[in-house]
Amino acid sequence: MIETKKTTETLLKVENLKKYFPIKKGIAVQRYVGDLKAVDGVSFEIRRGETLGLVGESGCGKSTIGRVILRLLEPSKGKVIFEGKVLNELSHEEMRQMRSQMQMIFQDSYASLNPRMRVGDIIAEPILIQGVSSRAEREKRVCKILDVVGLSPYHGARYPHEFSGGQRQRIGIARALALNPKLIICDEPVSALDLSIQAQLINLLEDLQKEYHLTYLFIAHDLSVVKHISDRVAVMYLGKIAELANSEELYKNPQHPYTIALLSAIPVPDPTVKKDRIILKGDVPSPVNPPSGCRFHTRCPKVQSICKEQDPNFRDIGNDHFVACHLV
Amino acid sequence: MDQELLLRVKELRTHFYTDAGVIKAAEGVNLEIRIGETLGVVGESGSGKSVAAMSIMRLIPMPPGKIVSGEVMFDGKDLLKASEDDLMRIRGNDIAMIFQDPMTSLNPVLTVGEQIMEAIMLHLKAGRTEAKKKAVEMLKRVGIPEAEVRIDNYPHQFSGGMRQRVMIAMALSCNPKLLIADEPTTALDVTIQAQILDLMNDLKRESGTAIMLITHDLGIVAELCQRVLVMYAGNTVEYTDVVSLFTKPMHPYTWGLLRSLPKLDVWAKQRLEPIQGHPPDLRNLPQGCNFAQRCNHKKPICEQQKPTWLEIEPGHFVSCFLYEEEGKRHD
Helix, strand or coil, X not given: CCCCCCCCCEEEEEEEXXXXXXXXXXXXXCEEEEEEEEEEEEEEEEEXXXXXXXXXXXXXXXXXXXXXHCCCCCCCEEEEEECCEEHHHCCHHHHXXXXXXXXXXXXXXXXXXXXXXXXXXXXXXXXXXXXXXCHHHHHHHHHHHHHHCCCCHHXXXXXXXXXXXXXXXXXXXXXXXXXXXXXXEEECCCCCCCHHHHHHHHHHHHHHHHHHCXXXXXXXXXXXXXXXXXXXXXXXXXXXXXXXXXXXXXXXXCCCHHHHHHHHHCCCCCXXXXXXXXXXXXXXXXCCCCCCCCCCCCCCCCXXXXXXXXXXXXXXXXXXXXXXXXXX | CCCCEEEEEEEEEEEEEEXXXXXXXXXXXXXXXXXXXXXXXXXXXCCXXXXXXXXXXXXXXXXXXXXXXXXXXXXXXXXXXXXXXXXXXHECCCEEEECCCHHHHCCCCCCXXXXXXXXXXXXXXXXXXXXXXXHHHHHHHCCCCXXXXXXXXXXXXXXXXXXXXXXXXXXHCCXXXXXXXXXXXXXXXXXXXXXXXXXXXXXXXXXXXXXXEXXXXXXXXXXXXXXXXXXXXXXXXXXXXXXXXXXXXCCHHHHHHHXXXXXXXXXXXXXXXXXXXXXXXXCCCCCCCCCHHHCCCCCHHHHCCCCCCEEEECCEEECCHHHCCCCEECC
16 A cells, blocks of 8 residues: 555655766876766655665666765756755855755765764764754753664763674764754665664664654665665666656566566575566676666667667656656 | 485584684584585674684684584595695585685686686696686586686676676586585675576586575575575574475574565565664673573573574474473484
């Protein structure tokens, strides 16, 4: 069933977003030789209170999208609109204020926490920057946030290396929560964790979403985790969205040949199930020289001649289900 | 000893002596692999899966590591008592290994051909031309296109999935009786993982090589393995055939693992049931069962004594006090 209690109000909208990284060659004189098209024309919206899952293989551009939304990277083209404001047109100062409403959780919790700072100070820093000058007030808020993510106040006096991977990821979540954001971009937040710890963190993210009315963009490559946590799911391939639909619809009724192959490739933890697996041939092509027409045509089991010439439109096939494929 | 038994490990203990204390990385590992069978070894990071595999190959760096006690019977020989010369003949020849990260296990300054040929010339006592022919043949078998050309490429010229194919070609070039694969697809994308798993299944069917597959993915276990070993904090906690593991798991840790798995075929919004807490510090293991502090079924005895490795049903081994009375002691 489609969950009706989620609002359909748009919180964030991405319009025809492109991010090209220039490739330069030469030692003394660098000359421009081409572009790496990490994100190449992506449009979608995130609705208030929902979790939008973004899946795809490595190098498909899913993390780049997360970074461009926060303007940690400037887009080459296109717009990101948050609550009606076009983020790309804001000044640095305006953007800095805006970032308190949108935060990020990273995959590698060790690399994203300053090893020389105590955990309490790491979480207090964004509160300080936001202008809470009273030390006592900051400490009170840090203690509360630590409690919310399942840590104890005494943990605030420790350094990041004293924690396990799962606990460090809780610290990353605490830092993201410190400013009461509306949107949290979770970039592979549980990929590095063991199964039993991963389940703890997923439950925590779900609890926090309910309590603080958070909206998540959940970037991951694990399709079972994404299905579990997301209301809607977007599947990316080589810089473009191939399919976007309600989570149940996407997993039950996938339309794009890439989604179908991706879903069939997941090993099922049930030895009595024998499924027909679609094995895609070859590797993902380079985003420097993406194939003409539909980018998936080099590996697609159903390829037609039109696929090699024309890039398919990303269109609505009804029931809030979008697909970019000529054959659908 | 069972006629079909290829490898039996009993009560293997491997410790690492570091400045920060003694790390008991493997603390009672028991397993059996039959000829031509695939054994899946599952467990979280630090549970001792890789240390067990390295101990079987006697590849533990000593110091700081030391195999403290135990028995590793391979093909009728105790590898822990074998001489270094014997081991040299067994490694690569009878037992081969592939690792998670194919880039660090391939030599970047030699062509892949040189690396595959080296193993063939050493173990099969072949000449250069013969070895090269065999290497091309192996690369073709693992599905590398234009093998005659690619054999002169360096590892960096291959993609991640292709590198893992090269590793598999190298490992299988001497027709080993046992292939130890340590997380062979963890670093790969789902569609590439499917290619490699498919390949390993085909090769196993053709060559009859037994595989010890170390993984943390229960889906891979269900699809590829006949038997499964579950490890936790250096101990083997459960060993059984793959269907029993999923239909009637016995150890509370296995219950917890299966429950914390997000399911693809369940449509109602469900909540995951994680195992509370964290694995114990291997330098400071509890007096009783290593899982006791996270276990919902613990009894007073669990915090005082170590459980023994018991055969509860034929072929189903568990180390847990819940079954201590009904099971018979396995020797």
